[in-house]
Amino acid sequence: MAIEGIDLIKAASYLGAGLAMGLGAIGPGLGEGMVGAKACEAIGKNPGEAGLLTRTMLVGQAVSESTGIYSLVIALLLLFVV
Amino acid sequence: MAIEIESWVKVAAFVGAGLSMGLGAIGAAIGEGFAAAKANAAISRNPGISGDIFKLMLVGQAVAETAAIFSLVIGIILLFSNYSTASIISMAALLGAGLCMGFGAIGSGVGSGYPAGEACKGVARQPEMRGRLTTNMLIGSAVSQTPAIFSMVVAFMLMFLNFSGAPLHPTSAALLGAGLATGLASIGSGLGSGLAAGASCEGSARQPLNVGNITVIMLVGQAVSQTPSIFGLLISFVLMFKTYPSSELLGASMALLSAGLCTGFGGIGPGVGNGMTAQSAVTWVARNVRQESVLMRSMLVGQAVSQSTAIYAMVISLALIFLI
Numbered sequence: 180m181a182i183e184g185i186d187l188i189k190a191a192s193y194l195g196a197g198l199a200m201g202l203g204a205i206g207p208g209l210g211e212g213m214v215g216a217k218a219c220e221a222i223g224k225n226p227g228e229a230g231l232l233t234r235t236m237l238v239g240q241a242v243s244e245s246t247g248i249y250s251l252v253i254a255l256l257l258l259f260v261v
Numbered sequence: 262m263a264i265e266i267e268s269w270v271k272v273a274a275f276v277g278a279g280l281s282m283g284l285g286a287i288g289a290a291i292g293e294g295f296a297a298a299k300a301n302a303a304i305s306r307n308p309g310i311s312g313d314i315f316k317l318m319l320v321g322q323a324v325a326e327t328a329a330i331f332s333l334v335i336g337i338i339l340l341f342s343n344y345s346t347a348s349i350i351s352m353a354a355l356l357g358a359g360l361c362m363g364f365g366a367i368g369s370g371v372g373s374g375y376p377a378g379e380a381c382k383g384v385a386r387q388p389e390m391r392g393r394l395t396t397n398m399l400i401g402s403a404v405s406q407t408p409a410i411f412s413m414v415v416a417f418m419l420m421f422l423n424f425s426g427a428p429l430h431p432t433s434a435a436l437l438g439a440g441l442a443t444g445l446a447s448i449g450s451g452l453g454s455g456l457a458a459g460a461s462c463e464g465s466a467r468q469p470l471n472v473g474n475i476t477v478i479m480l481v482g483q484a485v486s487q488t489p490s491i492f493g494l495l496i497s498f499v500l501m502f503k504t505y506p507s508s509e510l511l512g513a514s515m516a517l518l519s520a521g522l523c524t525g526f527g528g529i530g531p532g533v534g535n536g537m538t539a540q541s542a543v544t545w546v547a548r549n550v551r552q553e554s555v556l557m558r559s560m561l562v563g564q565a566v567s568q569s570t571a572i573y574a575m576v577i578s579l580a581l582i583f584l585i
């Protein structure tokens with residue numbers, strides 16, 4: 180099959196989108212899991228502060244999620260804008 | 262030099278067989294080593310019941326070995342089958358099957374080693390719990406083998422379904438993508454489920470009275486950490502069974518391969534992350550069973566957030582398959 184310039188660019192942007200979101204999801208998934216693990220540990224040790232600890236966990240996970248959202252944005256840009 | 266397509270199909274099958282067994286051996290060996298190390302520690306702690314610990318170690322290692330045996334089976338079938346239809350599609354399918362089983366066995370092999378090791382340690386601590394610990398270990402390792410079984414199912418489908426009527430060009434990339442999606446996504450889920458199972462064996466030995474609650478939270482946590490591999494399985498099925506219009510464009514092929522890579526890689530992190538959260542929740546339910554409901558809620562909330570990135574990856578894959 181003959182490959183033309185625009186086709187090559189499209190192909191590269193699709194591959195880039197998949198890799199951006201796929202690889203970009205590894206870090207946040209792991210990081211948020213660690214936050215969740217430590218939050219469960221802390222609640223186990225000090226159940227009285229469960230509300231405060233859950234709030235802290237969610238804020239921490241939200242920050243860690245941001246890199247996953249960057250990946251999502253880049254993937255969507257590569258798919259539909261570029 | 263011109264090489265005819267029949268030889269290329271053989272090449273793909275042999276490379277696939279090598280990758281299946283080579284990658285598939287990584288996980289089981291690590292898991293079994295972990296089990297043996299913990300068994301040694303357990304025997305030095307309680308040499309009087311070394312026979313029981315030795316037996317338990319072997320049972321646990323046998324379960325961890327299963328993942329590598331799946332890889333061996335797929336590898337042998339790839340080596341010795343005769344392929345009637347020779348095309349680029351069969352090359353992609355055979356290579357995809359090998360990659361799927363190879364990657365898919367890594368997580369389950371390592372994961373099943375954790376409960377085996379922790380159960381050996383637990384029997385040394387509480388010899389009278391050996392029956393319950395063995396059951397718990399077997400349930401936990403069975404769940405962490407599931408992703409390897411998903412990979413084996415996808416590998417068999419890639420090898421034995423007849424794709425010969427489909428158009429050559431996007432289909433061959435789709436089949437390679439289908440293998441990668443389930444194979445890569447299984448790494449995280451297998452490992453994560455094993456972490457939760459290990460914590461439950463340790464917890465049951467420390468707090469034998471809470472064993473029922475520990476098993477329940479282990480199973481819930483493992484179920485959530487299985488989801489990324491189920492997303493991978495879903496994307497594999499879509500890639501295998503969707504009918505594609507024939508297209509000579511590189512973009513159309515690359516979008517489908519990329520869809521498989523995206524869900525596959527995207528499942529690794531959330532699978533392990535969910536498992537870490539479940540591990541900690543199980544440990545603390547064992548130590549503080551009165552807080553079971555609070556811990557269950559926090560675990561599920563934490564896992565849901567960690568799951569979101571796997572869902573983003575699946576959404577991007579579905580966009581690559583259906584919108585491009």
